[in-house]
Amino acid sequence: SKRRRLMMFLPHELIIQILLRLPVKSLMRFKSVCKLWFSLISYDSHFANSHFQLTSSKHTCRILFLSNSAPQTRSIDVETSLHDDSSAGTLNFMPSYLEIKGSCNGFIYFKDFGIWNPSNGVHKEIPYSPIHSNLDANCFFYLYGFGYDHTRDDYLVVSMSYNPDLDPISSRLEFFSLRANTWEEIEGTYFPYMNASDDPRVGSLFKGAIHWLACHSDKSINVIVAFDLTERKLLEMSLPLPDDFDLDPNFCDLWVFGEFLSLWSMGNDSVEIWVMKEYNVHSSWTITLVIPIHGISTQYFSPICCTNIGDIIGLDGTGLVKYDDKGQLLEHRSFGIDEHGSQVAVYVESLLSLPGDRVQA
């Protein structure tokens, strides 16, 4: 005989405790449960912040793949197969050319456009910087970044540029504060840096600072520069490699490998992965893995992120490739060569909004 049970209903404050522990995708679906849930999930920044913190150990990390020739987005959960994708919403504002220049707390920064959270559709435009807007100035922008300053609850877009006509070379560092809604330039500091490689770099966000490879223009050596988002200062660190090491800056970059800041460097048939075991301690740089790339037809592999169990996902020029933590090729997914170029960003799912943003359903 089955015991008769009355249906029991939970009070709203208890339901919130459950909702705080749900993945973003479930919460977005449950916006259509009722109007109360809709506004809680869409507009309550306190709820969104608590949710982001409570689920921090298991944020869903995704790779966004954008093609410049078709207004479509692909999004892949890094913990699943590279072939298992779902649409990540749609870009309801399609600028003519998209360049991804940073990612933080679920937001993706597009150069000359603004910031977008693909999980909840929140977006905000960022105006051109004063240096960018000054048409008389001959400026080369070579470092971009985007990060969060937790002490001020503020997001910063950061860029470095220099005028190649000037000697000696001195870079200018500007940042846009989402909270202040304005650009600011760090003045009175000499930044003897220029681009290490041909293409502009996107910084790696690690321990509250944005890290880039750059060339020290006085010493003519490659270094790591880091912009501390709280102190709002630029630091310099040395690369792990011995001085005589032949580093081609066009074939190496920084990324974050699990809990370490890491450098990958590509040779003819392999990619070396270095990690800085202790932050900002030069002697702690260790070579941790050598990945053979002869199994990849393009002979190119640049790591972008890793999974919970330490598999490494990267780009091969036509799509995504996954290796295990021993350097065994696991999976390959080609998106084909896109003549208009494509863009990739790694982001976590979040419900967060930006200070003073416009909210979309």
Add this chain to the structure above:
Amino acid sequence: MAEEVSSQMNSLSISETNPSSSATISLVSGDDIVFKVEPTIAKEMETVQSFIDETDGKITTIPLPNISSHDLPYVIEYCEKSIAGKITKEFEAEFVKKLNNEEVKELFLAANYLNIKKLLDFLSQVIADRIANKSVEYVRRYFGIENDFTPEEEAKLREELAWTFTGVDPDDEDEN
């Protein structure tokens, strides 16, 4: 089946009654079944402990009208493991395996009533995991929530959020 279990529990608690152990606390479920527990167990239940404290420990029989004799043994088991420092992932998985979604909800309410923070946190995660892939309709039924959208509003929302409606489990009739 559940009645058998609770009557066993009843006889068990009676057989454990022992005049010398005056320190034990009697918890009386809503359906009048007595459970004898050690005072250390009562300490895990903030609601029970504050009741004991307020009466200077003179009253050791505590009525818990909101908690059934079906749920109370689970609560006691969890508290026993907790004070023994034996809450492991394996124990927790085993603990909720035998509970259906309605039972988990009941236990969650019991944990809230007794103010057992650890059990409350654990069960909110269990419920979250169990509803994560459920349909909007299932969730409305589970929480007793009325749909206050117009059909047009709801259709529009579903269209905008179409990507979130992939990979949803079919509703299980037995669950509700």
